[in-house]
Amino acid sequence: MSKIRAAITATGGYVPDRVLTNFDLEKMVDTTDEWIRTRTGIEERHILEDGKATSDMCVEAVNQILQKKKIKADEIDMILVATVTPDLVFPSTSNIVCDKVGAKNAWGFDLSAACSGFLYAMETGARFIETGAAKKVLVCGGDKMSSIIDYQDRNTCIIFGDGAGAVLLEPTEEEVGVMDSILKADGSGREFLHQKAGGSLRPATHETVDERMHFVYQEGKTVFKFAVTNMANVSKEIMDRNNLSGDDVSYLVAHQANLRIIDATAKRMEIGEDKVLINIDKYGNTTAGTIPLLLNDFEKQFNKGDNLILSTFGGGFTWGSIYLKWAYNS
Numbered sequence: 001m002s003k004i005r006a007a008i009t010a011t012g013g014y015v016p017d018r019v020l021t022n023f024d025l026e027k028m029v030d031t032t033d034e035w036i037r038t039r040t041g042i043e044e045r046h047i048l049e050d051g052k053a054t055s056d057m058c059v060e061a062v063n064q065i066l067q068k069k070k071i072k073a074d075e076i077d078m079i080l081v082a083t084v085t086p087d088l089v090f091p092s093t094s095n096i097v098c099d100k101v102g103a104k105n106a107w108g109f110d111l112s113a114a115c116s117g118f119l120y121a122m123e124t125g126a127r128f129i130e131t132g133a134a135k136k137v138l139v140c141g142g143d144k145m146s147s148i149i150d151y152q153d154r155n156t157c158i159i160f161g162d163g164a165g166a167v168l169l170e171p172t173e174e175e176v177g178v179m180d181s182i183l184k185a186d187g188s189g190r191e192f193l194h195q196k197a198g199g200s201l202r203p204a205t206h207e208t209v210d211e212r213m214h215f216v217y218q219e220g221k222t223v224f225k226f227a228v229t230n231m232a233n234v235s236k237e238i239m240d241r242n243n244l245s246g247d248d249v250s251y252l253v254a255h256q257a258n259l260r261i262i263d264a265t266a267k268r269m270e271i272g273e274d275k276v277l278i279n280i281d282k283y284g285n286t287t288a289g290t291i292p293l294l295l296n297d298f299e300k301q302f303n304k305g306d307n308l309i310l311s312t313f314g315g316g317f318t319w320g321s322i323y324l325k326w327a328y329n330s
């Protein structure tokens with residue numbers, strides 16, 4: 001019997017309408033459009049309105065998939081949500097998405113791995129498909145980063161945006177889908193990128209709020225160094241392990257944190273610019289949303305059998321790559 005693999009069979013994506021440009025940020029903090037563009041590649045990002053949450057963006061992405069595939073919500077077995085900005089501490093955003101889309105026969109959970117969350121969740125969903133435990137798994141990655149960003153801190157507020165994407169995983173016996181994966185973590189990196197309060201270590205108090213401890217804290221330069229090395233290394237490692245040369249790779253689908261990190265990874269993989277998918281200019285860093293948003297934006301460009309390398313690096317530290325063979329022509 002041939003091996004069952006998990007294939008992406010549809011994508012969806014959503015960013016809010018409201019746009020926050022570099023020029024808007026010039027009026028809020030001491031920065032310039034030129035600095036942001038040359039240091040990060042970002043031109044604008046999208047911001048979700050008050051009263052809406054990560055689940056609302058995931059619901060938009062999921063509903064696109066249900067419509068595209070003409071499947072009913074009650075046919076879904078699982079919904080996984082990768083996020084660091086859940087609607088509530090509990091219940092999970094997955095539970096809320098299941099309820100909002102009417103996925104009455106689904107179960108699921110949230111997965112927290114910062115910018116690597118979507119790849120961690122995809123790997124998890126793929127295992128449920130490969131073992132036969134599930135037939136239709138929706139994997140969402142999304143964050144309302146604006147809910148944890150300090151718009152007085154120029155080190156972080158210029159980078160992040162809000163958005164979510166989703167993919168449908170289904171079983172296949174063809175030579176497509178998730179072919180290999182390498183996922184890594186090193187929690188000793190937590191001091192360089194984290195949210196200081198709001199968890200069980202430091203629950204919210206007047207003091208934590210006054211000291212602005214509920215926002216993202218990042219030592220950018222240190223994170224940059226780890227990101228450049230580790231994302232490039234893991235991308236090369238998964239290519240070598242699967243005997244893929246730069247010519248064999250159709251596209252690099254990399255976490256959109258900084259254009260310079262993505263360029264360094266592409267260089268290490270020995271692939272040309274035309275194979276590097278970019279949307280950081282429009283969305284900024286949407287944390288768990290970047291990779292599914294890329295897959296959705298470029299879906300029409302992919303052909304069945306294309307070799308995609310999905311790579312990421314983020315808080316934790318967490319990082320990794322998935323080698324995916326695209327399963328369909330749009």
Ligand code: UT7
Nearest residue numbers: 031032035039115154155158220221223224227257258314
């Ligand atoms: O997605 C999860 C993982 N995160 C990442 O991968 C992010 C990794 N880090 C980065 O992308 C970059 O480190 C940043 C974009 C955050 C910062 O870029 P950088 O080239 O590393 O800048 P820097 O922090 O070394 O700062 C250089 C200078 C400093 O001034 P001095 O000390 O040289 O006078 C900063 O104060 O730029 C200054 N600076 C700014 N200037 C204008 C920092 N932020 C800004 C700003 N506008 N927004």
